[in-house]
Amino acid sequence: ETPKIPLKHHALFALYAILGVAVNQAFFLHGLKHASATNAALLAATIPVFTAGVAAFARQERLTIRIGVGIAVATAGVLVLTGVRQISLGNLLITINSLCYALYLVGIRKLLDEYGALVTIAWVFTYGALFLAPFGALPIAHEATSWSMRGIGLIGWFIAIPTIFAYLTNAFALSRAKPSVVAAYIYLQPMLVMFFAGKILGEALSPRTIIAGCGILLGVGIVATRKGDA
Numbered sequence: 001e002t003p004k005i006p007l008k009h010h011a012l013f014a015l016y017a018i019l020g021v022a023v024n025q026a027f028f029l030h031g032l033k034h035a036s037a038t039n040a041a042l043l044a045a046t047i048p049v050f051t052a053g054v055a056a057f058a059r060q061e062r063l064t065i066r067i068g069v070g071i072a073v074a075t076a077g078v079l080v081l082t083g084v085r086q087i088s089l090g091n092l093l094i095t096i097n098s099l100c101y102a103l104y105l106v107g108i109r110k111l112l113d114e115y116g117a118l119v120t121i122a123w124v125f126t127y128g129a130l131f132l133a134p135f136g137a138l139p140i141a142h143e144a145t146s147w148s149m150r151g152i153g154l155i156g157w158f159i160a161i162p163t164i165f166a167y168l169t170n171a172f173a174l175s176r177a178k179p180s181v182v183a184a185y186i187y188l189q190p191m192l193v194m195f196f197a198g199k200i201l202g203e204a205l206s207p208r209t210i211i212a213g214c215g216i217l218l219g220v221g222i223v224a225t226r227k228g229d230a
Helices: 007-034 037-044 047-057 065-082 089-107 109-146 149-174 179-201 207-224
Strands: none
Touching: 007 037, 007 089, 007 109, 037 089, 037 207, 047 065, 047 089, 065 207, 089 109, 109 149
């Protein structure tokens, strides 16, 4: 039986669709146009730190000295990577993307408890598609006829695996663990991206990226390895 959803919960689905789908995806893709894949992955690794901070602010988790130190160290790494005097637009957009996704991870937890992963993600994606349609419908209509079969296959893969499957498995995990624990697994992403970016894209690590990356990953590690989060 399909659960009845009150209007206030539809408003929440719409809000989290903006944070977790519309702004999250749009800022990440636009940021990636102006930033390297390695930098994007390093900044995405701040999601567990942002999530811990937001969860503590929302009183879903307790703010400890360890979390505070982790947030400070990771933030220092982000500032090194994005720049202070001369801010990198791509890196800034990806940082905002990470913060929005952290807000989504923490906020969506109550709706997951109420409606389950399938219903929750279905509504979040429905509202997310509605918000993004005005920006994406016309370009798709103009360009779709020129797509090759390989292009169509790649688009289908990106929709099915990194988007639907990733959001759905995240939702199932969130219904069984704290948001910061789920977010901590993003810690694996920079390592994989650095490997593939070097092999496929030929990206080299600059000293600034290495220093910033060490700060970000150290901060994430401090937050992610704390006890009592199961």
